[in-house]
Amino acid sequence: MARARLRDLGISIGLLPPGPKNGITDVPGVLVGQVTLVEDSPHIIRTGITTIVPQDGAIWRRNLFAAGHVLNGNSEVTGLTWINEFGLLCGPLALTGTFSIGAVHEGMVDAELTLDTGADFKMPLVSETYDGWLSESENFVLRPHHALEALKAATADPVKEGNAGGGTGTNAHEFKAGTGTASRLVALGGEEWTVGILVQTNYGDRERLVLDGVPVGREIPTTDIPSCFAERKVDGSILVVIATDAPLLPHQLKRLAQRAGLGLARAGGLGWPGSGDVFIAFSTGNDLGQATDPGRKLPVEGLRMLPDFALQPLMGAVVEATEEAIWNSLCAAETMTGRKGRTSHALPIKRLPDIMRRYGRT
Template sequence: MSSYPLSPSRRFDLICGSLEPGPTNSISDVNGVSVGHKTMRRGEVNTGFTALLPHPGNVFQEKLSAGVEIINGFGKSAGLIQVDELGTLETPILLTNTFAVGSGVNALIRQTIMKNPEVGRTTGTVNPVVLECNDGYLSDIQAMSLTESDAIAALDAASPEVEQGSVGAGAGMSAFGFKGGLGSASRVFELDGGRFVLGALVLANFGRSGDLILPDGRRPDPKELQSSEERGSVIVVLATDVPLESRQLKRVAKRAGAGLARLGAFYGNGSGDIALAFSTAQKVLHQEERDFVDRRCLNEDRIDILFRAAAETTQEAVLNAMIASPAMKGRNRHERPSLADWLQDTSNQL
């Protein structure tokens, strides 16, 4: 058994790649990053918001360099066009179900105006980033139960302790015929003698039954699972403290796809597969008065270590989301088994 932090997947000795995890093996190993959840379970509603705060300050006034990669664009997220164009992140990131994107957008706008009364008056508007997956198999998505106050509750709950599994936005998600959810992982590495981190937060709601490939080569039999097509979605958020400019961050985000492919995903027509990466290394000031600004960025010839970290953390975060999620019976008596139960049963048969 690994001596590294025991994420849900590592409790079953499922090791993704060769790089060393960070102290908590979660995205909060990137200093200043915090995550909060608001989970709603009410009747046939199993849904929620997950909030990621990229730093503890005013994100509108102190933006971060960011890049986005649309692996497959069957999705209804908000804010990605401006992130791709300007290369900056200026709000916290909200994850939720497809029909709650509007509530999340309004919550981020109101929160930004509260902290920055000049927004939309004497300065520009704000670009809220809300990313989504469709949890309609296990949750009554038509109920549209989530409100702005639920999004604010997730933001207010943010802390460095990253709870994983069927929480927040992950409450009603499915993956590869199993229960899906929220997962996280991190990797540490050296550059120029310094120690740096890359972490992933994943909302796993994708994958066809029987396609899952575990790191040790095992593949659950699709006959044991309720059929599921590749039309769910997966959101990958990558954070790092390495100084990178937006073009480099887009390249790092693209490598999340390698982690998904290792699991057996093929990015089906109906799956919205999106990766967003940001760097906390240096702030982009909203009220910058200089004509020219100096920013550090990584030597491109050294970027492969981040590509590897992006693939490994994405793969492990998805497994963590699934293993940390117990079996669930949801809307219309639809069921999803737990990958942890399958792994335990398989171990008992050996």
């Protein structure tokens, strides 16, 4: 059966409607670009970069409110201390493999100099998950120029999922996984807001894999589809990026970022000690311009925000879309063989509708 997204199989999650693309690029102005490297010679390479441009246009001059949350900290994110201190996202984000974080950071700085020479602040946000199980990542094939390529490729088109971008060489719940995305629309205060999620999945054991409360992982034992690991492995990492056009302040975005952990838990991820579970949230609802320029008058009088007690539907949107994005990363991914002949098998998606029906889901 051809690879498909979860809703293509007739399976939906939650109560809120998705956006037209059911992805992070449903948030107006948000773009995603990817570089995917799959090579067999001279090294076995299964890696890549996913870049997220928060606002189309002068991408390093429109600083936005943002926040980060770390569920379990066995991971690395450059620029996270800046976000936690100032509550600002100062440019694009990049997701990649663990050993490539330095090269991508260098490439993001170079890209800033190349694409926006008037930008005044160079603190790229780059995060990682480990793809060395399938990729000979220690050979450093991913170079700084690939970050520029990924940024130049950024588009509002639907995001390529599964074995694409930073998730090219990753696995989840002992199946092949990678990049996934989803979105939700929220009616609030007489207006409609969009919440978009992008995940890079590399975590979890099969026994805990759950879809809308159904223990799917137990229904697909390793005797049917072998695990991608020689021995049972439960830790790993997941990156979750949350974008919204709802006008939120940093402390409110922090609350949204925390809810990504609930979506992760619904899919069967529990934030084990060896995991790197990092969530970043940003809002395009207030454009702060070059907020790092001390001589610039900030548009304080023009700031908007939603009341804190009105955030409930946005929190629900984060939970639902995170769970669905994880499942899209699994459903879209194809079987991949990498270093040392290791094979990570695709989730057998043709079995999902029948499993769900047997548990009373329609």
